[in-house]
Amino acid sequence: MKRCFPKNDDAPLLTKYHDHEWGKLNLNEHYLYEMMVLESFQSGLSWQLVLDKRENFRQAFAGFNVERVAKFTSNQRKQLLENRGIIRNQRKIDAAINNARVMTKMHREGHQLCTVLTTLIPQPIINHPQQFTDIPTPVLAVAFAPVLKAASLINDHIEDCPFKYTTT
Numbered sequence: 001m002k003r004c005f006p007k008n009d010d011a012p013l014l015t016k017y018h019d020h021e022w023g024k025l026n027l028n029e030h031y032l033y034e035m036m037v038l039e040s041f042q043s044g045l046s047w048q049l050v051l052d053k054r055e056n057f058r059q060a061f062a063g064f065n066v067e068r069v070a071k072f073t074s075n076q077r078k079q080l081l082e083n084r085g086i087i088r089n090q091r092k093i094d095a096a097i098n099n100a101r102v103m104t105k106m107h108r109e110g111h112q113l114c115t116v117l118t119t120l121i122p123q124p125i126i127n128h129p130q131q132f133t134d135i136p137t138p139v140l141a142v143a144f145a146p147v148l149k150a151a152s153l154i155n156d157h158i159e160d161c162p163f164k165y166t167t168t
Helices: 012-020 029-042 047-052 054-060 066-070 074-082 090-108 113-120 145-150
Strands: none
Touching (some): 029 066, 029 113, 066 090
16 A cells, blocks of 8 residues: 555554544644644654654643643643653743643633634645655744644645545
8 A cells, every 4th residue: 555655664653643643634622732732842853753752742741631731830840841751842841831821711712723723724725745755845834834734734645645535
């Protein structure tokens, strides 16, 4: 089966992510926050590394529950900085907590991130790369484009990939 990148038996989580998440429209607030956290920690590192630590991130960030993370104390922040199971970058940890606070404020005001995103991008953008190297570099803010791809508001699967047009 042809995928966007060669299947790697040493990277089963990457293959699982490709086959079951990437390119599948998912606008669940909980999932969007999870992707925002994971993608921000990935910046400058490999996605494989982040996927390998995903369950550790899930535990460290209260199951990616924005309401709980928004209430993290300085003590909990310190624990994150000492947690060897996650990527311990002070700015990325602070951003994850701050983003939870922003999302919680949006929710209190009656807004949802998914609504904001679908207002800006009413229909998924489906690109047609023929091979992995053809995937376009986003013009959007580079830091948030991966979240849009993870939620499948941007679909960059290569044209021959059997997962390009699947929705589940």
